[in-house]
Amino acid sequence: MDRRKMLALLGASPALVAGMPTHAETLPEVAPHPATPVLGGPITVLNPAVTPKLAERVPLAPRLNSLDGKTIYLVDTDWGGMGQNDGILQEMQAWFAQHMPGVKTIIKIKKGNFVTDDPGLWKEIAESKGNGVVLGVAG
């Protein structure tokens, strides 16, 4: 057994045995906090809360009169990784085909991961006259 292994098994290192400095810490004397209140008496303390700003109201885009004859994009945001999560949109597409055949549905998977934007896809939908979007599904 070599020296290094033996020392390791003993719980010591060659460096320790060699008497090398082992400490880069100083423990300064700690003064008590100022004005320590008397236990039991009323105390006034500062509020730690941070106040957020409320946003201005923004309306939704105008809605469609009906979906008949319209093109609706079903966009998978790729929650969970590629190809993991568009099953529910496939089921939705099948439902539209069966119950609202006048609606054209197109499934698209958003590029990037689930937290990234995909401006190219939004532009593609707008330029191809997409009338509406179903977007999801988180979870």
Add this chain to the structure above:
Amino acid sequence: MAVAACSRTLEQEYGIPTAPVSTFEFANVVAGDRRFHGIPLRFIYTPHPVVGMPPSVLRGYIEGKDPATQRTVVDEVVEALTKPVTEDEFVGDFTPPSRAGVRQALLEPDTEDNLQRLFYERGWTDGLPIILPTEERVAAMLSGTNRAPDEVVGEIFLHDTQEYLSFTVEMVAIVGVMAGARAEHLPVLLAIASTGQPSIPGSTTPFACMLVVNGPIRNEIGMNSGVGAFSPRNLANSVIGRAWTLLTINWGYMRLKKQFWTSQGNPIGYNNMCVAENEERSPWEPFHVQKGFQAAESTVSLFRGWSFVNNVVGSSHRTVGEDMFIQLGALPGLYSAATLILDPLVARHLKENEGYRTKLDFSRWISQNFKMPAGQFWGTDLIHMMMAPLAEQGVEPYASWKKLPADTLIAPYDKPENINIVVVGGETSPMWKVADFAYSMSASVDKWRAKPATDECADGSCGLPDEP
């Protein structure tokens, strides 16, 4: 929230009606998003989860009831796209929440016990007792900086509510008092706060962070970079690490099921592995110098990941690097990020016996020599979720790796500059930790000081015990 953000873009920038869909698990997030971002998105909910469910279950979800409204999901989808927009869609969602409004600087006077309970019940603490932030204590804390109490230190963005919060020097001082910090710690806390980085980011995953202090202030405030530096013993390490989490709580990151989602959590969040680098015993340049700061400057550097693995009894049968390969194999290799935390004994061994002149030399060796089967790399869900999209976009080397047979070896840590090395430890044994932490950023401490670093401490040697 990603679905809400994309929906807002489609509605506002392109004028396209959008029906956003989420599982009911995230209903609280959605409510906050509607309230603070000012647009009444017509969210539709399905049961949770969707990922991994078979087609029959998913069909049942869309033909079944929305758990929030008890109405049929597909009916709500049609309605979300066709029902005319009305003014009253704002009603209800836009009642200011309890956190909004004018902030009262002082709370109503009460007993210490009642205030301790109040702070906990309001969600302002980690559950451990705090030092109550009296006016006197906060004033004493503020003596640790030359900055005005009302100076804005930074601003943060909360994904769940899509809101911005700005916070002042005084607010950081209040949290510092609560954590048990002293005035001399305040410049470090302000530097941390100035990054706007939470120690517990909103995620369902068990995120963990590490905080490393460099430069003369380490010794001026008595931080531990030596024996047991990561253990709960040293006041400065303990309270600075805790203060970061109390700041995070104060910023709103720990609101249950709104920003705080981590399924199991991570105990690292109690202290965030707050340490100083042992610059005096390291054979290499300090971490902050690697990042462009002067050695005499003081900084905080922040790291984020999930896990670390300890080496326990040195490395006498393999080289240090070969031992690290085993540990790296248990980590995902996301974006080539890893952080190696080396005891000075190990760092000096690598330099003096194995010839790595710099930290980057060793990182390059790791980058070039650690291999993993492509199948193992892509088979990790985290990698698949975050990096497969890059491969699909043609980003190299990921695009090429994605085409390889599963048993082909790749070098997943392809960016040596993302393999960080920090020297911490007391030289009682040649130990190290291998973490999946990525480097986030560094921030100057000196700009927040009450006075410049003294010449005596400029080399980082003051406060050290005398040599035996």
